[in-house]
Amino acid sequence: MDKTGFTHLLPNKDSCHDCFKKEQCLAKQLTISDVEGLSALISKNIKYRCGDYIYRQGDTSENIFIVKSGATKSLINSVEGNELVIGFHFAGEVLGFDAIDTNIHASSVLALDNSIICGFSRQLLDRLCTTDATFQKELIARFSHEIVRDYQLLILINKKTAEQRVAIFLLELLVRMGSSRGQVIHLNLVMSRADIASYLGLVPETVSRVLSKFERMGMLVVKKKKLQIVNDQLLVKYSNNQPLQKLPEPNAMEGNAIPLALLY
Amino acid sequence: MDKTGFTHLLPNKDSCHDCFKKEQCLAKQLTISDVEGLSALISKNIKYRCGDYIYRQGDTSENIFIVKSGATKSLINSVEGNELVIGFHFAGEVLGFDAIDTNIHASSVLALDNSIICGFSRQLLDRLCTTDATFQKELIARFSHEIVRDYQLLILINKKTAEQRVAIFLLELLVRMGSSRGQVIHLNLVMSRADIASYLGLVPETVSRVLSKFERMGMLVVKKKKLQIVNDQLLVKYSNNQPLQKLPEPNAMEGNAIPLALLY
DNA sequence: GAGGCAAACTGATCTAGATCATTTCAGAAA
DNA sequence: TTTCTGAAATGATCTAGATCAGTTTGCCTC
Numbered sequence: 001m002d003k004t005g006f007t008h009l010l011p012n013k014d015s016c017h018d019c020f021k022k023e024q025c026l027a028k029q030l031t032i033s034d035v036e037g038l039s040a041l042i043s044k045n046i047k048y049r050c051g052d053y054i055y056r057q058g059d060t061s062e063n064i065f066i067v068k069s070g071a072t073k074s075l076i077n078s079v080e081g082n083e084l085v086i087g088f089h090f091a092g093e094v095l096g097f098d099a100i101d102t103n104i105h106a107s108s109v110l111a112l113d114n115s116i117i118c119g120f121s122r123q124l125l126d127r128l129c130t131t132d133a134t135f136q137k138e139l140i141a142r143f144s145h146e147i148v149r150d151y152q153l154l155i156l157i158n159k160k161t162a163e164q165r166v167a168i169f170l171l172e173l174l175v176r177m178g179s180s181r182g183q184v185i186h187l188n189l190v191m192s193r194a195d196i197a198s199y200l201g202l203v204p205e206t207v208s209r210v211l212s213k214f215e216r217m218g219m220l221v222v223k224k225k226k227l228q229i230v231n232d233q234l235l236v237k238y239s240n241n242q243p244l245q246k247l248p249e250p251n252a253m254e255g256n257a258i259p260l261a262l263l264y
Numbered sequence: 265m266d267k268t269g270f271t272h273l274l275p276n277k278d279s280c281h282d283c284f285k286k287e288q289c290l291a292k293q294l295t296i297s298d299v300e301g302l303s304a305l306i307s308k309n310i311k312y313r314c315g316d317y318i319y320r321q322g323d324t325s326e327n328i329f330i331v332k333s334g335a336t337k338s339l340i341n342s343v344e345g346n347e348l349v350i351g352f353h354f355a356g357e358v359l360g361f362d363a364i365d366t367n368i369h370a371s372s373v374l375a376l377d378n379s380i381i382c383g384f385s386r387q388l389l390d391r392l393c394t395t396d397a398t399f400q401k402e403l404i405a406r407f408s409h410e411i412v413r414d415y416q417l418l419i420l421i422n423k424k425t426a427e428q429r430v431a432i433f434l435l436e437l438l439v440r441m442g443s444s445r446g447q448v449i450h451l452n453l454v455m456s457r458a459d460i461a462s463y464l465g466l467v468p469e470t471v472s473r474v475l476s477k478f479e480r481m482g483m484l485v486v487k488k489k490k491l492q493i494v495n496d497q498l499l500v501k502y503s504n505n506q507p508l509q510k511l512p513e514p515n516a517m518e519g520n521a522i523p524l525a526l527l528y
Numbered sequence: 529g530a531g532g533c534a535a536a537c538t539g540a541t542c543t544a545g546a547t548c549a550t551t552t553c554a555g556a557a558a
Numbered sequence: 559t560t561t562c563t564g565a566a567a568t569g570a571t572c573t574a575g576a577t578c579a580g581t582t583t584g585c586c587t588c
Contacts, residue, residue: 076419079504084422086415098415101408106415129404130397140393143407144364150414151350151362151370155340157421158348158465162575193536201422203576208537224536224584240343426545457566467546472567488554488566 016042021068024092026120026142029134041124048072048111054095057108061099063119067091070115071190074107075198085198086153088112088191090176094142112190157201160241165200166210167239170220174229187227214238280306285332288356290384290406293398305388312336312375318359321372325363327383331355334379335454338371339462349462350417352376352455354440361410376454421465424505429464430474431503434484438493451491478502 016035022028027035035042045068048054054065057077067089074087074095086107089095095117098106128135156168173187189196193204200207211222219235221228229235237243280299286292291299299306309332312318318329321341331353338351338359350371353359359381362370392399420432437451453460457468464471475486483499485492493499501507 076415078419082423084419086418097408098411099408101405101412106412126401129400133394136393136400137390140404140407141365143404143411144361144366146411147362147407147414148365148370150411150418151340153418154350154414154421155342155348157418158462159346198422204536205538205577206575209575212537468566469547469568470545472565473545476567 016044019068021066021091025118026064026066026094026138027128027135029138030128030132034132038124038127041121041127043119043121046117046119048115048117050111050113052111054109054111054117055105057105059099059105061096061103061105061122063096063121064125065095065109066118066120067093067095068116068118070117071112072109072115072117073112073191073195074109076107083198085191085195087149088195088199094146097143097146112195153199162200162202162206162210163213163238163243164241165202166196166207166214167235169196169200170227170229171232171235171239174232185229185232187229189225189227280308283332285330285355289382290328290330290358290402291392291399293402294392294396298396302388302391305385305391307383307385309380310383312379312381314375314377316375318373318375318381319369321369323363323369325360325367325369325386327360327385328389329359329373330382330384331357331359332380332382334381335376336373336379336381337376337455337459338373340371347462349455349459351413352459352463358406358410361407376459417463426464426466426470426474427477427502427507428505429466430460430471430478431499433460433464434491434493435496435499435503438496449493449496451493453489453491 016022016025016027016039019025043063048070054072055061069091072089072095073085074089075083075085077083089109095109096105125139129139130136156165160168170187173189174185177187191199193207196202197204197207211220214220214235215222217234219229219231219238221230280286280289280291280303283289307327312334318336319325333355336353336359337349338353339347339349341347353373359373360369389403393403394400420429424432434451437453438449441451455463457471460466461468461471475484478484478499479486481498483493483495483502485494
């Protein structure tokens, strides 16, 4: 029936008016008629298969993209040739902010899954920015949001243990996938262990080992790309580097007299 | 004579018209009269002493700032209480982009030196954005630039050796300080070893050791905060992880028969 | 259902850089 | 000048995670 693999992702027609994601769209505050009038400048519902590039590092920037469904990763190819994953993007997120200044993409983005993505031409972007103050504000807000998100990744990478990184990553995924906490959650890891490792500044083997350990601790059940979070409270503990077996803090004694023997 | 320590930084009057940094200013493309008309919304030449905060993480955002002279660092305080340096900012750079979306600063910025900084009220920012298309474009371009810069820091941190990190950091400083390459350069490190270490995802001792090693290799002369770059070509080699003493690659043999003894 | 293949997992070993413990040094105060 | 103080340098040791070397697993294709 569905030979394309996309039909289930498209419950609506090829129009902004019926878009089931319009609440998350960059242009959400424009009236429908505004957008429809500029329809020629929007490429709606472009289909990407797993592994397809949305754009490549070095490409001239033609569009800003909005992920409607599916998932993508963005990466940077270093001079030495190895690639560094710098982000994962899900429905509602905007792609292409890296090229507004220079017109050249500083990163590549590719689909991790069959994905539907809309493109706003740069021309439309400029036009809306000058004619529509609300749109412009929304755009700048998203820029700012992106900068704060980058900070978070820096924090995640900096001086955290492998276990913390993986725990934080999983919790972040839970939030972004919109799952509520405190119950058994099924998570479909759309990215490979190597992708996660690159993103977290680790090596695939380490990610694998940490996931296995977390499984042994009863926090989750791992079955390749299918993850089942069983105990997210414990996951939170690990994300703060407070594993179960940790000894009480030295100052747990405070309030009692400290034996002299411990001071000398 | 100059008891304030600031006079030498201010060769011009307290006006945008005479500002010696106007070419680098966010509002550079506005005509002088435009800006002067909005003068009440610009706090010109605010003086900060070494250690003063320009703003703190969690503060409500009142202004966008432009560094006119001096230097600042931005940092994030983690939940555990330790601080992470995420950037250094010199003349011409804009501060405060992290709070445009939420109105709350996600990071703190403090002066590393006596610094002169101008503040644009958020109100002015909004006004210029709606009335002046060129200003708005410039602002968005700077946002995009900031995002790309964040990518660079991610690359710097990710999977690079301590020597690479320090070498890249020094080369980056050379560029940002505007020094031309290929000659002996005097560099005044305005930040501490601890700041550099935090920024590079290392520990102060490691930064110290690497600088000492670079000195032994004849690349630079270290005298606390005064650095003298003697051989920047070698620094470039180290930044690519190609130190001098490295053995020839294994495939240097290719073309010759490989001795069986090496295979077993 | 067999064969092929790439991702994921696991165990053994190694090492870059962290940690801990001093020492040195430069600038400020007295 | 001497003393004081905090940053920086240096040496010795330790360890988290990388690296290397397989093995296992799930998923194609025929």
